[in-house]
Amino acid sequence: MIITRAELREVPLSLKEWFEISSGGMQERRALLLTLEADGVHGWAECVAGEDPGYSYETTDTAWIALTRWLLPKVVGSEVEDARSVLDAVPWVRGHRMAKAAVEMAGWDLQAKLNGVSLAHLLGGTVDSVPVGVSIGLQKTDDALVAKVEGHLAEGYKKVKIKIKPGRDVEMLQAVRARFPDAPLMADANSAYRLDRDLDRLKALDELGLMMIEQPLAHDDYLDHSVLQAQLSTPVCLDESIRSVGDTRLALHLGSTRIVNIKPGRVGGLASSVDIHDVCQAVQMPVWCGGMLESGIGRAHNVALATLPGFQVPGDISNSKRYWAEDIIEPEFEMVDGMMPVPTGPGIGVTPRMDRIESLTTRKEVFHP
Ligand code: OSB
Numbered sequence: 001m002i003i004t005r006a007e008l009r010e011v012p013l014s015l016k017e018w019f020e021i022s023s024g025g026m027q028e029r030r031a032l033l034l035t036l037e038a039d040g041v042h043g044w045a046e047c048v049a050g051e052d053p054g055y056s057y058e059t060t061d062t063a064w065i066a067l068t069r070w071l072l073p074k075v076v077g078s079e080v081e082d083a084r085s086v087l088d089a090v091p092w093v094r095g096h097r098m099a100k101a102a103v104e105m106a107g108w109d110l111q112a113k114l115n116g117v118s119l120a121h122l123l124g125g126t127v128d129s130v131p132v133g134v135s136i137g138l139q140k141t142d143d144a145l146v147a148k149v150e151g152h153l154a155e156g157y158k159k160v161k162i163k164i165k166p167g168r169d170v171e172m173l174q175a176v177r178a179r180f181p182d183a184p185l186m187a188d189a190n191s192a193y194r195l196d197r198d199l200d201r202l203k204a205l206d207e208l209g210l211m212m213i214e215q216p217l218a219h220d221d222y223l224d225h226s227v228l229q230a231q232l233s234t235p236v237c238l239d240e241s242i243r244s245v246g247d248t249r250l251a252l253h254l255g256s257t258r259i260v261n262i263k264p265g266r267v268g269g270l271a272s273s274v275d276i277h278d279v280c281q282a283v284q285m286p287v288w289c290g291g292m293l294e295s296g297i298g299r300a301h302n303v304a305l306a307t308l309p310g311f312q313v314p315g316d317i318s319n320s321k322r323y324w325a326e327d328i329i330e331p332e333f334e335m336v337d338g339m340m341p342v343p344t345g346p347g348i349g350v351t352p353r354m355d356r357i358e359s360l361t362t363r364k365e366v367f368h369p
């Protein structure tokens with residue numbers, strides 16, 4: 001296929017509620033939406049970069065620069081064999097994986113639509129629904145957190161992830177565990193801890209029967225995660241640290257992780273996600289699909305990815321209504337008994353609501369060969 005046109009736009013979306021992680025909070029998601037066109041068909045994707053560099057060095061604004069200055073001018077007009085080669089025109093661009101992922105993922109939607117198959121099918125998915133979890137931001141009080149957990153368990157979520165940071169951790173999670181002795185709970189620290197300073201706290205978390213502790217230590221520290229994992233019976237799950245197959249192999253080799261969170265936006269796209277999944281499958285390392293508070297467009301890619309056989313742990317792929325008063329796709333994502341039905345139509349299988357997207361767009365750039 002020859003990519004004949006691209007359209008990049010920024011669409012600010014207001015979250016239903018403030019979402020806080022150890023590095024800071026967010027109320028608005030300045031989503032970047034990308035369409036690539038070939039043979040009159042449109043492939044869609046969403047860039048997951050955040051508003052500030054608290055999760056990754058990439059931000060909405062750096063991704064805008066990478067996309068408009070280096071990636072899209074070369075990709076548009078190029079002839080690509082399949083989705084895996086969409087970025088072949090820009091092999092020299094280093095890093096900027098979130099920006100690259102948007103291009104690559106739009107390529108996958110495009111290819112699936114041109115082939116007349118669902119994205120899940122094109123990726124090699126094997127199921128028609130995927131288990132769903134939910135991620136709860138830092139709350140002001142333990143009571144507020146317990147109430148949130150209770151509500152989400154009642155809705156049917158199969159895994160409840162709780163954000164933690166030093167001082168909002170052991171006692172808080174003890175209160176939740178006391179109230180829900182058997183619930184599938186996990187914690188996500190977003191790199192807030194240090195091995196030298198916080199080992200006692202982390203060992204106290206080990207007593208709580210958590211499914212895993214996500215990214216306790218620095219985003220770039222594989223060695224300390226391996227030292228920590230050796231001292232915990234709870235699995236460590238790496239998120240920020242896994243940007244590629246290479247990072248995955250390093251972490252597996254060192255024993256830095258026992259579960260891997262795969263986010264296509266973080267690892268440069270769906271091909272990289274499938275490859276990481278395969279590396280983990282080969283050594284029976286469980287994986288699950290994380291989320292970045294995406295709109296329905298990014299969520300659709302995540303749901304498709306989570307249909308691969310290694311994704312046995314529930315993903316952060318919650319209902320549209322958990323994030324947005326109104327999503328920008330139809331139909332919205334809504335789980336049934338804790339399982340998200342996988343769209344069956346061509347490509348991502350959901351339809352972007354153009355009226356809403358147009359009226360929310362704050363900037364837009366179009367690329368022609
Ligand atoms: O660490 O998984 C994370 C949201 C923004 C940045 C980082 C993370 C998250 C989440 C949200 O946990 C997961 C979701 O999309 O529901």
Ligand code: MG
Nearest residue numbers: 188214215239
């Ligand atoms: Mg995380």
